[in-house]
Amino acid sequence: MSSMSISGRAVSKRRHRDSIRALLAKIPILTYHKIENRREVGINALPPEHFQAQLACLQELGYTTITFHDLLDSPELPEKAVILTFDDGYASVYEHALPLMQPYGFRGVVYAVGRFIGRWNDWDANLGGIRFRHMDRRQLRELADAGWEVGAHSLTHRALSWLDETSLHREIFGSRDLLADVAGRMPASFAYPFGMHHLRVREMAKAAGFAFACGGINSAAEAVDPLQLRRVPVYQFEGLSAYRKKLRIAGLPRLEYLKLRILSWPAVLTPLYQKRFRRELFLEMEGMPGVYSNNSND
Numbered sequence: 001m002s003s004m005s006i007s008g009r010a011v012s013k014r015r016h017r018d019s020i021r022a023l024l025a026k027i028p029i030l031t032y033h034k035i036e037n038r039r040e041v042g043i044n045a046l047p048p049e050h051f052q053a054q055l056a057c058l059q060e061l062g063y064t065t066i067t068f069h070d071l072l073d074s075p076e077l078p079e080k081a082v083i084l085t086f087d088d089g090y091a092s093v094y095e096h097a098l099p100l101m102q103p104y105g106f107r108g109v110v111y112a113v114g115r116f117i118g119r120w121n122d123w124d125a126n127l128g129g130i131r132f133r134h135m136d137r138r139q140l141r142e143l144a145d146a147g148w149e150v151g152a153h154s155l156t157h158r159a160l161s162w163l164d165e166t167s168l169h170r171e172i173f174g175s176r177d178l179l180a181d182v183a184g185r186m187p188a189s190f191a192y193p194f195g196m197h198h199l200r201v202r203e204m205a206k207a208a209g210f211a212f213a214c215g216g217i218n219s220a221a222e223a224v225d226p227l228q229l230r231r232v233p234v235y236q237f238e239g240l241s242a243y244r245k246k247l248r249i250a251g252l253p254r255l256e257y258l259k260l261r262i263l264s265w266p267a268v269l270t271p272l273y274q275k276r277f278r279r280e281l282f283l284e285m286e287g288m289p290g291v292y293s294n295n296s297n298d
């Protein structure tokens with residue numbers, strides 16, 4: 001398509017989009033969940049001292065953290081950038097990750113689950129009987145005020161690909177409005193629960209104005225698509241040499257990639273569990289009135 005036929009504004013918009021894609025191709029995006037010492041049955045709770053060693057490693061390698069807001073706002077980005085994302089908005093991120101990152105000048109992106117702000121993680125399968133608390137509104141606001149990005153992770157943390165149009169709309173638009181209200185700023189990015197998405201889900205995220213949306217390790221790896229960004233999970237049992245490999249976004253070693261794909265597979269069991277045993281909870285939570293205020297009618 002010739003650029004002669006479109007306006008200067010469209011050209012610069014396209015250039016901006018192209019340059020963001022080029023930047024994204026070089027930026028590793030890591031996924032964390034809980035930063036704390038309590039052990040769970042899963043592999044997502046990282047001890048704070050491990051996390052601190054990883055931060056020191058990032059600094060030593062010359063990395064600077066950025067957020068998706070930075071990608072949209074800043075014409076100048078650091079030479080070596082990394083995005084640290086924290087899924088589900090657990091209180092341990094506020095208690096441990098925030099104070100550990102501050103001395104390094106690092107900021108993260110936290111993906112909060114709208115209806116579970118300030119509540120226990122009842123949406124999860126909870127295998128070992130240990131419950132985890134989600135951050136409340138005040139804690140999320142404090143993160144936002146410290147330069148973190150508060151992104152959206154749906155309202156109820158269900159597999160979005162399985163929802164009908166009305167529920168899908170509510171999960172994406174509703175969490176957008178709720179998180180904008182909590183953080184005082186419209187979220188720039190969305191994270192698909194369980195990393196699960198298909199075309200209809202991605203189109204709804206785009207319609208809601210999200211410039212970026214994150215999937216899991218299985219998301220598009222070749223051409224960078226801002227609405228299905230591949231993220232690399234960090235697990236509690238891995239050492240620093242595995243961690244360094246995760247930063248090689250362009251060339252994640254084949255074995256490492258296969259290992260991560262296998263490890264992320266059991267995540268599909270939770271939505272099955274939700275569907276079978278937690279139907280009532282989600283119907284009730286979805287219908288909760290007054291949690292998000294405006295622009296949320298279908």
Ligand SMILES: [Zn+2]
Nearest residue numbers: 087088193194
């Ligand atoms: Zn999640």
